[in-house]
Each structure stands twice: as C-alpha cells, then as structure tokens.
Amino acid sequence: MKFEIIQGDITKVKVDAIVNAANCTLLGGGGVDGAIHRAAGLKLLAECMTLGGCRTGEAKITGGYKLPAKWVIHTPGPRWRGGNHREEELLRNCYANSLRLAAEKGCKTIAFPSISTGIYRFPLNLAAPIAIETIRNFPETTSLELAYMVCFDPVTLAAYQRAAE
Numbered sequence: 001m002k003f004e005i006i007q008g009d010i011t012k013v014k015v016d017a018i019v020n021a022a023n024c025t026l027l028g029g030g031g032v033d034g035a036i037h038r039a040a041g042l043k044l045l046a047e048c049m050t051l052g053g054c055r056t057g058e059a060k061i062t063g064g065y066k067l068p069a070k071w072v073i074h075t076p077g078p079r080w081r082g083g084n085h086r087e088e089e090l091l092r093n094c095y096a097n098s099l100r101l102a103a104e105k106g107c108k109t110i111a112f113p114s115i116s117t118g119i120y121r122f123p124l125n126l127a128a129p130i131a132i133e134t135i136r137n138f139p140e141t142t143s144l145e146l147a148y149m150v151c152f153d154p155v156t157l158a159a160y161q162r163a164a165e
Helices: 031-040 042-048 087-104 124-136 154-164
Strands: 002-007 017-022 060-063 071-076 109-112 146-151
C-alpha cells in the first residue's frame, strides 16, 4: 500500500474512509473528533448512539454522511500515562483495527489523523513511528491501495516526516 504524509484538514480529504480519533463514547468531543462530527452532521451522532461505545484500541465504522468520505472509522486512542499501561500496544491496535475495518468494507483509500497526540498527550515522537510502522506493515493482500497521514499542523507534519525517513 502506498503511504503519504500531508498537512491539512481530514474532514476535507477525498478518500473512501477517514479515521476518527474518538473517545470511548463515540458521541463526539474536542479536536479531530469534534471536527468530524460537525462536518458529518447530526446523522453521524445518531448512528454513533446505536453502537454502544468502543473500547480503547478497538474500532467501529459508520457512514460518512456529509463528509467527502463514504465511511468514518472511529477508534479511541490511549491516554498517555507514562508508557507503562500498554499505551504503545493500544495505539498500534487503533491503526491495525482501523485498517482491517477499511479492508473489510473494500476501501481503496484511507486517511488517518495523529491518534492520541492531542489532548491524550501521547508523545508525538513515539506515536509517529508506531503509526507509520503499523500502516506500512499492513498486508498487501487487501483492497487498500493508499493511506494518508493527515497532519493538522507543521509540528505534527515534521514529526511524521522524520519518522518516515
């Protein structure tokens, strides 16, 4: 699968699926989660209310509604608690489970935000290599052809570019 790192607004990326760095309720919040819910409209919230939440590291899929993406894959990332509470494993699971769901739906393209590096305070220099390695190591035998890492700001973009070298 081809992998590209870009800076931009994930709610505007034209792909089959975007990944939402959700909270466990799946009912919206701050950061990218709130932006996705606002851009998709109230039907996204209505569908999320039927899902019963989601555990950290797991993923659930909904329609994209008013977004350019057909699907939204919601995955609650881990809160950083010093690194001794399975944070790296849980973050890796966020990316892997999101990719698996996208492949199950036959998606060819997917866009990720930098999961857990905002208010959940996962160190960016640790998160970027985990994300890149998990995406690059996803089996080539699926429908997925292209994955984007959509970085919100120049600092995040630079961290992912360094990790990709």
